[in-house]
Amino acid sequence: MTLSVEIGRDIPVESATERPDGKRAKPSAKRTARIASAATIASLVLVWIVAAHFKLVSPVFLPAPSAVLWKFYSVATNGFVDATLWQHLLASLLRVFAALLLALIVAVPAGIAIGVSAIGRGIFDPIIEFIRPIPPLAYLPLVIIWFGIGEPSKILVIAIAMLAPIAISTAAGVKGASLDRVNAARALGATRSQVVRHVILPSALPSILTGLRIALGAGWSTLVAAELVAATRGLGFMIQSAAQFLVTDVVIMGIFVIAIVAFILEIGIRRLECKLAPWAGRE
Amino acid sequence: MFFPVFGVPSPSKTGKAVNAAVQPVDPMAHLFLDHVSVHYDGQAQPAVTQASISVQSGDFVVLVGRSGCGKTTLLNVAAGLVPPTGGTVTVDGKTITSPGADRAVVFQNDALFPWLSVRDNVSFALKLRGLPQQERDAAATRLLERVKLDGIGGKAIWELSGGMRQRVGLARALAAEPDFLLMDEPLGALDALTRERMQTLLLDIWAANSVGVLMVTHGIDEALLLATRIVVLAPGPGRVVWEIEAGFGRRYVGGEPVRSIKADPAFNQARAELEDSIFEGEAA
Numbered sequence: 001m002t003l004s005v006e007i008g009r010d011i012p013v014e015s016a017t018e019r020p021d022g023k024r025a026k027p028s029a030k031r032t033a034r035i036a037s038a039a040t041i042a043s044l045v046l047v048w049i050v051a052a053h054f055k056l057v058s059p060v061f062l063p064a065p066s067a068v069l070w071k072f073y074s075v076a077t078n079g080f081v082d083a084t085l086w087q088h089l090l091a092s093l094l095r096v097f098a099a100l101l102l103a104l105i106v107a108v109p110a111g112i113a114i115g116v117s118a119i120g121r122g123i124f125d126p127i128i129e130f131i132r133p134i135p136p137l138a139y140l141p142l143v144i145i146w147f148g149i150g151e152p153s154k155i156l157v158i159a160i161a162m163l164a165p166i167a168i169s170t171a172a173g174v175k176g177a178s179l180d181r182v183n184a185a186r187a188l189g190a191t192r193s194q195v196v197r198h199v200i201l202p203s204a205l206p207s208i209l210t211g212l213r214i215a216l217g218a219g220w221s222t223l224v225a226a227e228l229v230a231a232t233r234g235l236g237f238m239i240q241s242a243a244q245f246l247v248t249d250v251v252i253m254g255i256f257v258i259a260i261v262a263f264i265l266e267i268g269i270r271r272l273e274c275k276l277a278p279w280a281g282r283e
Numbered sequence: 284m285f286f287p288v289f290g291v292p293s294p295s296k297t298g299k300a301v302n303a304a305v306q307p308v309d310p311m312a313h314l315f316l317d318h319v320s321v322h323y324d325g326q327a328q329p330a331v332t333q334a335s336i337s338v339q340s341g342d343f344v345v346l347v348g349r350s351g352c353g354k355t356t357l358l359n360v361a362a363g364l365v366p367p368t369g370g371t372v373t374v375d376g377k378t379i380t381s382p383g384a385d386r387a388v389v390f391q392n393d394a395l396f397p398w399l400s401v402r403d404n405v406s407f408a409l410k411l412r413g414l415p416q417q418e419r420d421a422a423a424t425r426l427l428e429r430v431k432l433d434g435i436g437g438k439a440i441w442e443l444s445g446g447m448r449q450r451v452g453l454a455r456a457l458a459a460e461p462d463f464l465l466m467d468e469p470l471g472a473l474d475a476l477t478r479e480r481m482q483t484l485l486l487d488i489w490a491a492n493s494v495g496v497l498m499v500t501h502g503i504d505e506a507l508l509l510a511t512r513i514v515v516l517a518p519g520p521g522r523v524v525w526e527i528e529a530g531f532g533r534r535y536v537g538g539e540p541v542r543s544i545k546a547d548p549a550f551n552q553a554r555a556e557l558e559d560s561i562f563e564g565e566a567a
Contacts, residue, residue, distance in 0.1 A: 180394035183364050188408040188459050189384030198411070202398040279397035282441040 063249040068256070071249040080250055081241045083233045089257065091233035095151075095226065096219045099158035103215060107163045108208060111170025115204070116196060124167065132164035136225040149230035161222040162215035169214065173207025174200050206273065206280035213269045220262050235261075312462035313375055314338040314361060314386070314495060320369030321356050330356045331521040333370070336514055338463060338495040343486075343532055345510035346499045348561060353521025354499040355467055361497055362388045362465050374462070384408060387456035389466040393448045395440045401427070401451055402436030408459035426454040429491075430484065446477035450484070457492065464489075466498040470505065482508055483541060490536040503561075507531055507553055508541065515560045525560045529553065 045065065051057055052064035059067070076085040083091075110128070113120025140157055147153045177200045185199045227236030235254055242250035273280065316336040322329040331353035338344045338361075346354045359365040360372055363382040372379050374386070382388075387408075395404050403410070405426050406419035414422075423436055430450040435443070443451065449469055456464055469485075470478045482505060489496055500506055506513050509532050515525035531544050531553075544550060 178394065180390045180392060181396060183362075183382070184388060184390060184394040184455075185407070185411075186364070186382040187362050187384075187386065187388040187465075188411060188455070189382075190411050194411055198407070199396065202396065205398070277398070278439070279441055282397070 060246060061248060063252065067249045068253050071253045072257075075238075075250065075253065080238060080247075083238075085238075085257070088233055088235050088238045089261065091231075091237075092223055092227070092235040093261070095154055095234065096158060096216070096223065098155045099162060099219055100212070100215065102155065102159040103162035103166055104212070106159075107166035107211075108170050110163075111167040111208075111211075112174055112196065112201070112204070114167065114171035115174025116200065121171075128164050128167050131160060132168075136161050136222040137228075140225055140228065144229055153229075154226040154231065157226040158219045158222045161218045165214040165218055166208070166211040169207045169211025170204055173204030173211075176207065177203035206277040209269065209273045209277060213266065216265055216269065217262065220258060220265075223258070312340045312385070312495060313373075314463050314497070315373045316357065316361060316367075316370070317373065318370035319357065319360055319367045319372065321353070321360060321365060322368045329368070329520045331360075334516070334521070334523045335370075336361070336497070336523070338497050340462060340493055340495045341511075343489055343496045343509055343511045344498070344514060345506040345512070346497070346514050346516060347501075347503065347506045347557070348516030348521075349518055351521070352516040352518040354516055356521065357516075358388075358465050358467050358497060358499050361463075362386055364388075384411075384459040385461055386463045386465055387459045387461035389449075389452050389456050389464065389469045391468040391471045393452040395448060395451055395455070397440045399440075400436065401432075401438050401440065401443070404440065404451055405436075405454045405458055407455055422458060423454075426458055427451075429457065429488065430454045444477075446473050446481060449473065449481065453485075453488065457488070461494060463495045463497060466496065468499050468501065471501065478502075478505075479541070483535065485509060486532050486535050489532075503554055503557055504545070507550060507557065508535070508544065513557065515557070517561075524563070527553075527557065527560070 048062070048065055052059065052062055052067075063071075072085070079085070079087070110120075110124045114124050114128075115121075136157055139160060143153050143157050143160075147156060181199050181203065182195055185195050190198065223234070224236035224239065227234040228240065231237040235258055239251050239254040242248075242254065314337070316334060318333045318335055319331060320329050320333055321331045334353070334357055336344065336346075336357065346357060348354055356365060360367050363372070363379050363386065366380065379386075396407065399407070402420060402423040405423040406414075409419045409422055420436075424433075427433055427436055430453050432447060432450055432454070435447070440448065440451070449472075453469070470481050473481060485496075486509060496509075498509065500509075507529055510529045511532060513525075513527045513529055514523055515527070516522065517524045531547075531550060534544055535541060
């Protein structure tokens with residue numbers, strides 16, 4: 001989560017290098033930031049190595065980086081709690097993406113309705129605002145009571161966490177659609193539904209993609225909660241099982257895997273944004 | 284109201300050839316704003332009061348006046364984007380209440396769709412009508428040629444200069460084959476040189492397409508060069524204070540170069556009178 005926030009902040013920093021007088025700021029600002037990041041990571045790892053080497057903390061609580069790396073290899077090849085790392089990862093990814101699909105199908109139309117019509121706003125705004133602040137652990141028991149302990153419940157818990165960011169971003173994008181463009185389309189003979197389909201939806205696309213990015217972050221953070229009950233595979237399940245047996249190296253390894261996968265997804269969505277909405281930020 | 288005539292040579296000189304340049308259009312379309320008033324909610328005084336403007340096929344009507352005199356409001360009323368609170372807007376006698384493809388609009392900031400290529404922007408009106416891709420592309424190629432932008436159909440909107448964008452906007456409006464072209468300061472954001480070239484392009488397109496044009500501008504020279512009729516508006520509340528016939532645009536269409544038209548003492552005199560009328564409107 002921390003990683004994705006840092007990446008999210010990268011964009012305004014980059015655009016801020018475009019100074020009002022038209023000249024570009026020296027690229028050294030970006031390099032300085034990179035050097036600072038690398039130095040921070042290096043010193044944190046160093047502290048970890050030193051603390052583990054001199055046993056400043058018991059290895060049960062803080063295993064050495066080498067032990068964590070070794071666990072990565074051994075769980076990837078031999079597995080942990082009856083499944084390899086890749087099987088855990090695949091199970092979690094499938095859940096997150098199934099939830100994302102479900103959330104998109106529900107939240108994008110809801111966001112459009114909020115953005116284009118007063119009735120839509122009246123219907124969906126209270127629902128979204130009700131769901132938005134509730135932590136997943138709070139509604140998890142209810143979802144299990146209603147939908148059982150199977151796979152649908154796990155997907156639903158993640159999807160609910162994704163609804164609000166997608167709907168809110170979509171609505172913001174729809175409201176931000178240029179009135180001139182809408183009017184231009186109307187003056188060219190577009191009906192109301194054609195305006196939504198050909199002008200408002202593409203106008204909102206960059207916002208929808210931003211919502212999707214935030215939603216994926218929310219989905220990953222909900223993963224552990226979703227895999228609390230009756231899971232047999234998944235990164236969240238793997239970490240919890242390891243914690244119960246105090247296998248701290250697997251816990252730390254699992255945290256790193258979640259962070260790395262989130263980072264890769266983040267880059268993937270950036271690429272998707274460049275491909276689907278190349279005009280964003282150029283106007 | 285006065286109806287002086289600017290820049291039309293007397294028939295004894297070159298009259299016939301010049302007048303023949305703009306062919307009478309059949310069937311004639313007639314856009315009429317009849318005593319239109321617009322009072323926006325929460326505003327102390329109306330934006331426009333009792334304004335009447337008539338545009339027929341082959342007319343090039345230009346609205347001039349200081350800021351806040353309701354030029355853009357009147358254009359939006361004609362487009363059907365702003366409902367009048369008083370008076371009526373009719374096309375061929377039928378009251379209009381919504382925008383329509385018979386009245387295409389060109390906006391100051393072009394309002395192009397950045398998610399579409401230049402080609403798809405131009406043929407947008409045809410997509411709305413459900414024409415197949417092949418026909419749309421052919422039409423876009425033809426229209427881009429007409430605005431002198433051949434071969435850029437595949438480009439993205441953000442790759443274009445301001446002048447090119449405005450020409451794409453014009454081509455997109457023409458694709459709807461409108462009876463009327465409504466333009467809100469279409470050249471306002473362009474540099475002086477690009478602007479001059481766009482003015483002659485507008486005249487060429489107007490002469491070739493038999494459309495009725497209603498255009499808003501801040502440029503007095505621009506109004507004189509383009510218009511067949513100039514409508515002067517005054518603010519507080521916005522109203523029509525003067526209407527002037529002009530013929531410089533027809534002279535360009537008839538073959539006279541812009542330099543020669545602008546060098547004509549009659550052009551300068553007309554400009555002085557037009558400036559006076561705008562100033563009078565201000566004093567009133």
